[in-house]
Amino acid sequence: MIASLLNAIRTPDSHAGRRLWIVVATLILLTLVAAVLDTLPDLPDWAVGALRAFEVFVVVCFTAEYFLRIIAAERKTSYIFSFFGLVDLLAILPFYLGLAFDLRGLRGLRLLRLFTVLKLSRYREAVDRLSRAIRSIRAELTVFGFLALLVLYLCGICIYYLEHPVQPDQFRSALDGFWFALTTLTTVGYGDLYPVTALGRLFVGVIMVVGLGIVAVPTALIASALTRRPSGPQE
Amino acid sequence: MIASLLNAIRTPDSHAGRRLWIVVATLILLTLVAAVLDTLPDLPDWAVGALRAFEVFVVVCFTAEYFLRIIAAERKTSYIFSFFGLVDLLAILPFYLGLAFDLRGLRGLRLLRLFTVLKLSRYREAVDRLSRAIRSIRAELTVFGFLALLVLYLCGICIYYLEHPVQPDQFRSALDGFWFALTTLTTVGYGDLYPVTALGRLFVGVIMVVGLGIVAVPTALIASALTRRPSGPQE
Amino acid sequence: MIASLLNAIRTPDSHAGRRLWIVVATLILLTLVAAVLDTLPDLPDWAVGALRAFEVFVVVCFTAEYFLRIIAAERKTSYIFSFFGLVDLLAILPFYLGLAFDLRGLRGLRLLRLFTVLKLSRYREAVDRLSRAIRSIRAELTVFGFLALLVLYLCGICIYYLEHPVQPDQFRSALDGFWFALTTLTTVGYGDLYPVTALGRLFVGVIMVVGLGIVAVPTALIASALTRRPSGPQE
Amino acid sequence: MIASLLNAIRTPDSHAGRRLWIVVATLILLTLVAAVLDTLPDLPDWAVGALRAFEVFVVVCFTAEYFLRIIAAERKTSYIFSFFGLVDLLAILPFYLGLAFDLRGLRGLRLLRLFTVLKLSRYREAVDRLSRAIRSIRAELTVFGFLALLVLYLCGICIYYLEHPVQPDQFRSALDGFWFALTTLTTVGYGDLYPVTALGRLFVGVIMVVGLGIVAVPTALIASALTRRPSGPQE
Numbered sequence: 036m037i038a039s040l041l042n043a044i045r046t047p048d049s050h051a052g053r054r055l056w057i058v059v060a061t062l063i064l065l066t067l068v069a070a071v072l073d074t075l076p077d078l079p080d081w082a083v084g085a086l087r088a089f090e091v092f093v094v095v096c097f098t099a100e101y102f103l104r105i106i107a108a109e110r111k112t113s114y115i116f117s118f119f120g121l122v123d124l125l126a127i128l129p130f131y132l133g134l135a136f137d138l139r140g141l142r143g144l145r146l147l148r149l150f151t152v153l154k155l156s157r158y159r160e161a162v163d164r165l166s167r168a169i170r171s172i173r174a175e176l177t178v179f180g181f182l183a184l185l186v187l188y189l190c191g192i193c194i195y196y197l198e199h200p201v202q203p204d205q206f207r208s209a210l211d212g213f214w215f216a217l218t219t220l221t222t223v224g225y226g227d228l229y230p231v232t233a234l235g236r237l238f239v240g241v242i243m244v245v246g247l248g249i250v251a252v253p254t255a256l257i258a259s260a261l262t263r264r265p266s267g268p269q270e
Numbered sequence: 271m272i273a274s275l276l277n278a279i280r281t282p283d284s285h286a287g288r289r290l291w292i293v294v295a296t297l298i299l300l301t302l303v304a305a306v307l308d309t310l311p312d313l314p315d316w317a318v319g320a321l322r323a324f325e326v327f328v329v330v331c332f333t334a335e336y337f338l339r340i341i342a343a344e345r346k347t348s349y350i351f352s353f354f355g356l357v358d359l360l361a362i363l364p365f366y367l368g369l370a371f372d373l374r375g376l377r378g379l380r381l382l383r384l385f386t387v388l389k390l391s392r393y394r395e396a397v398d399r400l401s402r403a404i405r406s407i408r409a410e411l412t413v414f415g416f417l418a419l420l421v422l423y424l425c426g427i428c429i430y431y432l433e434h435p436v437q438p439d440q441f442r443s444a445l446d447g448f449w450f451a452l453t454t455l456t457t458v459g460y461g462d463l464y465p466v467t468a469l470g471r472l473f474v475g476v477i478m479v480v481g482l483g484i485v486a487v488p489t490a491l492i493a494s495a496l497t498r499r500p501s502g503p504q505e
Numbered sequence: 506m507i508a509s510l511l512n513a514i515r516t517p518d519s520h521a522g523r524r525l526w527i528v529v530a531t532l533i534l535l536t537l538v539a540a541v542l543d544t545l546p547d548l549p550d551w552a553v554g555a556l557r558a559f560e561v562f563v564v565v566c567f568t569a570e571y572f573l574r575i576i577a578a579e580r581k582t583s584y585i586f587s588f589f590g591l592v593d594l595l596a597i598l599p600f601y602l603g604l605a606f607d608l609r610g611l612r613g614l615r616l617l618r619l620f621t622v623l624k625l626s627r628y629r630e631a632v633d634r635l636s637r638a639i640r641s642i643r644a645e646l647t648v649f650g651f652l653a654l655l656v657l658y659l660c661g662i663c664i665y666y667l668e669h670p671v672q673p674d675q676f677r678s679a680l681d682g683f684w685f686a687l688t689t690l691t692t693v694g695y696g697d698l699y700p701v702t703a704l705g706r707l708f709v710g711v712i713m714v715v716g717l718g719i720v721a722v723p724t725a726l727i728a729s730a731l732t733r734r735p736s737g738p739q740e
Numbered sequence: 741m742i743a744s745l746l747n748a749i750r751t752p753d754s755h756a757g758r759r760l761w762i763v764v765a766t767l768i769l770l771t772l773v774a775a776v777l778d779t780l781p782d783l784p785d786w787a788v789g790a791l792r793a794f795e796v797f798v799v800v801c802f803t804a805e806y807f808l809r810i811i812a813a814e815r816k817t818s819y820i821f822s823f824f825g826l827v828d829l830l831a832i833l834p835f836y837l838g839l840a841f842d843l844r845g846l847r848g849l850r851l852l853r854l855f856t857v858l859k860l861s862r863y864r865e866a867v868d869r870l871s872r873a874i875r876s877i878r879a880e881l882t883v884f885g886f887l888a889l890l891v892l893y894l895c896g897i898c899i900y901y902l903e904h905p906v907q908p909d910q911f912r913s914a915l916d917g918f919w920f921a922l923t924t925l926t927t928v929g930y931g932d933l934y935p936v937t938a939l940g941r942l943f944v945g946v947i948m949v950v951g952l953g954i955v956a957v958p959t960a961l962i963a964s965a966l967t968r969r970p971s972g973p974q975e
Contacts, residue, residue: 067423074430074444146420153413161409165487174866178858185851188772195779209779214471219928221478223454226461226696226931236919243926251959252870254486258728259966261494302658309665309679381655388648396644400722449706456713458694461931462701489721493963496729537893544900544914616890623883631879635957684941691948693924696931724956731964 037103044107056151059100063145066093094130097145101127122147168260175256183220183249190216190242197235220246272338279342291386294335298380301328329365332380336362357382403495410491418455418484425451425477432470455481507573514577526621529570533615536563564600567615571597592617638730645726653690653719660686660712667705690716742808749812761856764805768850771798799835802850806832827852873965880961888925888954895921895947902940925951 043051069089072082101123108114115124126144153162169176195212198205205228206212215228219242230236278286304324307317336358343349350359361379388397404411430447433440440463441447450463454477465471513521539559542552571593578584585594596614623632639646665682668675675698676682685698689712700706748756774794777787806828813819820829831849858867874881900917903910910933911917920933924947935941 070427071444071448074427074434074447076442146423149420152416157409158413161413165410165413174862175870178863178866178870181857185854188851192775192779199779207781209776210468210471212779213776214475217475217478218459221457221482222692222926222928223457223459223478223481224461224694224923224928224930225459225464226929227464227466229930229932231932233915236915240919240922243922243928246928247926247955247958250482250485250955251962253482254489254724254959255728255963255966257486258490258493258725258963261490262497262732262967305662306679309662309669309682311677381658384655387651392644393648396648400645400648445703445706449710452710452713453694456692456717457927458689458692458713458716459696459929460694460699461696462699485717485720488717489724489959490963492721493725493728493960496725497732497967540897541914541918544897544904544917546912616893619890622886627879628883631883635880635883680938680941684945687945687948688929691927691952693927693929693948693951694931695929695934697934697936720952720955723952724959727956728960728963731960732967 040103041107044104060149060152062093062096063148065089066145069093090130094127097123097127119148119151164261168257171263172256172260176253179252179256186242186245186249187213187216187220190220190238193238194230194235194242197232197238198230201232201235216242219243220249222246222250275338276342279339295384295387297328297331298383300324301380304328325365329362332358332362354383354386399496403492406498407491407495411488414487414491421477421480421484422448422451422455425455425473428473429465429470432467432473433465436467436470451477454478455484457481457485510573511577514574530619530622532563532566533618535559536615539563560600564597567593567597589618589621634731638727641733642726642730646723649722649726656712656715656719657683657686657690660690660708663708664700664705667702667708668700671702671705686712689713690719692716692720745808746812749809765854765857767798767801768853770794771850774798795835799832802828802832824853824856869966873962876968877961877965881958884957884961891947891950891954892918892921892925895925895943898943899935899940902937902943903935906937906940921947924948925954927951927955 039051040055043049043055046052047056069086072078073086078086104114104120104123105111114120122144153159191213192209193212194215195206195209198212199207206215211228217223218225218228219239222243230239274286275290278284278290281287282291304321307313308321313321339349339355339358340346349355357379388394426448427444428447429450430441430444433447434442441450446463452458453460453463454474457478465474509521510525513519513525516522517526539556542548543556548556574584574590574593575581584590592614623629661683662679663682664685665676665679668682669677676685681698687693688695688698689709692713700709744756745760748754748760751757752761774791777783778791783791809819809825809828810816819825827849858864896918897914898917899920900911900914903917904912911920916933922928923930923933924944927948935944
């Protein structure tokens with residue numbers, strides 16, 4: 036049975052390899068669901084116990100898989116220190132170090148394994164097209180990000196100086212100003228902070244219009260990049 | 271009269287067929303208005319009575335239409351089990367099962383009938399263009415949706431662990447985290463939940479910028495798909 | 506002096522015509538500022554008096570202009586019943602009917618006169634390009650608006666039935682549901698209303714993703730229409 | 741040493757010039773961090789002292805740099821009255837005028853110096869492409885901005901008259917209406933102000949749909965301009 040598992044690991048495109056991938060992916064999805072259930076308040080004891088048992092079961096499975104992958108790998112060290120090798124290790128290690136509870140967030144790393152689905156040829160092409168389009172406007176996006184950071188900084192500092200005297204408990208420092216600037220420039224606008232002074236509102240009004248640009252320009256850049264270089268192989 | 275109605279049902283493009291469509295559509299629109307009036311609080315008794323009477327009238331009309339459609343259909347069973355056949359049945363059945371009150375939401379199904387307006391040639395072409403453009407970027411949208419789901423999951427879990435200790439009543443479980451992540455990534459930002467810790471705000475700041483991408487990339491994808499394949503028949 | 510004014514009215518492109526336009530536009534802008542000042546609470550008496558005097562002055566000016574335009578027009582009735590003729594009349598009539606206070610909102614009509622700036626050739630071309638692009642996707646926008654209305658209706662009704670039992674004071678009727686649906690689908694999200702039930706949040710989560718589409722698709726449609734038909738005279 | 745500094749200033753593209761740029765940029769970034777730390781409440785005395793000392797140090801550095809730049813400049817007055825010359829002066833002058841505390845906001849001007857990074861050839865091209873695309877739709881953007889201002893004005897005045905009678909403390913004057921209109925049209929939606937009357941909500945609903953256009957049209961304009969004129973030198 037171990038031999039056939041090793042075989043499945045070595046040939047991810049084979050029938051056995053795909054079946055293994057589906058088993059692993061299902062385990063990961065169950066793990067993600069368990070991580071959510073874990074956060075529910077007032078869980079009955081049996082549920083906590085079941086979640087613990089499931090976690091032990093999953094860790095055992097992934098530990099077995101980890102060692103099988105090391106055995107299956109031709110160059111052991113290159114797997115161990117590869118991106119997915121480290122992800123696999125970090126996702127099980129805390130459990131053995133008795134840190135399972137405090138570092139259980141690391142279990143979330145397992146979902147990175149799901150990214151291997153993007154290696155399917157159909158999606159790989161789509162990823163390629165998207166990333167090629169975005170690479171072609173790297174310089175524009177960098178300039179734009181630089182300007183956006185400057186606007187964010189200026190807006191955060193200014194709104195602090197404009198609103199702090201009137202709302203000292205809301206705008207306690209420039210950090211609150213930055214948080215406000217971010218929620219405004221991205222047009223999220225929670226409403227936990229907002230200007231109340233006439234000058235503050237005037238200033239934020241200008242910043243909002245800039246925020247429209249911060250939404251509009253990258254959208255436009257990506258759209259034009261995708262339109263100009265639509266096809267994969269011709270290039 | 272039944273013969274002419276059957277005729278109108280059988281030939282939806284004829285003058286009689288169109289007139290029937292207009293009558294049915296008007297009834298549906300009145301039904302939609304009645305459904306809204308139904309929710310108004312403190313309705314006087316006469317209004318409740320009138321709404322009940324109207325509902326009975328409409329159900330009788332649609333029941334008659336349902337049977338006429340079965341009679342008019344050449345292949346009875348294929349109509350009964352067709353999408354619009356099931357919609358027609360579900361929209362009237364609750365009334366006869368004495369469930370009219372509890373399942374009156376199913377009346378909403380009637381508005382699906384309005385979609386038949388999209389079969390008009392002028393609009394059918396527009397729908398075709400739009401759906402062809404969206405189909406041509408199916409793989410990209412799938413990859414993008416997959417990434418968005420992963421970001422949503424990670425963001426929901428992380429914000430729960432970051433904010434739960436400080437706001438246990440706001441972020442009660444990871445489900446609240448997911449709700450917050452959704453309102454942020456879509457840039458809606460109701461403000462019922464928001465981070466108050468420095469780390470939480472820093473994290474959400476990063477997520478907001480990702481949220482901009484989640485608004486920008488599909489817009490850009492659809493725009494470029496529409497630009498590249500603008501014309502209908504040539505393809 | 507009246508003769509030269511008549512001349513200026515008759516030849517809007519001449520030097521005198523432009524100067525008249527600037528005088529009228531300045532008066533309108535002052536009127537708009539006065540309308541804002543009018544709403545300020547606790548105005549001192551002298552300011553209220555000054556605003557009243559200014560309003561009388563403006564009405565006299567626009568009345569004079571109105572009669573001059575009738576005199577200047579070759580075909581009197583075609584001016585009186587033209588769009589701008591009616592606008593001019595409606596903007597001064599309430600004052601003479603002693604309704605100045607209650608209908609002072611009609612003064613806002615004066616700003617429609619500012620639209621004549623769009624007749625300048627440079628901007629007329631831009632307006633033409635934009636409106637031609639939007640006309641070319643009229644069918645798509647109609648279909649899209651139709652779908653958006655259906656989604657809005659369904660969302661408003663559903664959220665009412667999902668949230669009314671828990672928040673009867675927030676979601677009093679389906680009208681509140683429609684208001685909530687609008688703020689969500691446009692991604693504005695004031696936060697005056699939001700779902701608190703698990704089912705309501707799940708439902709709104711789906712609606713938010715639809716809302717992204719409602720922002721993305723028209724943007725994409727206009728972008729592609731502008732890209733495909735960039736030039737004016739060739740068509 | 742002064743000679744080599746002068747040399748570095750005169751030849752910004754040389755090795756020495758770049759090293760000087762990095763030193764200056766690092767100083768500016770530290771200054772920006774210090775400006776944020778400055779706003780933190782309840783700073784211990786030693787931290788306030790350290791920030792003061794750092795500010796003195798930075799001002800001395802920038803003063804030295806300012807005089808070196810004057811010395812290095814061939815035409816002294818053209819540097820002094822150039823944009824960056826005035827920025828350099830305004831960023832240090834308040835300190836010497838004993839206004840350091842009240843005008844410390846002017847220190848923020850230093851970050852304008854960071855914009856010189858955009859002169860790097862790679863980014864200059866990207867800036868050129870972006871600004872050329874935006875210039876090519878100047879007329880459209882002007883028309884659009886004009887319409888947006890009119891909508892903003894009308895919306896602000898109308899919402900004031902619709903909501904003031906019911907919420908006199910929220911909508912105190914048309915200025916509050918303008919603020920509300922801005923947060924709505926940009927889809928930020930803090931939720932500090934929102935309509936509660938049926939008529940107000942209906943009106944704002946229409947305005948929200950217009951707001952979608954205000955987000956969509958400039959995005960679409962920029963996207964189409966970038967798509968149509970993607971290349972730099974050919975033009």
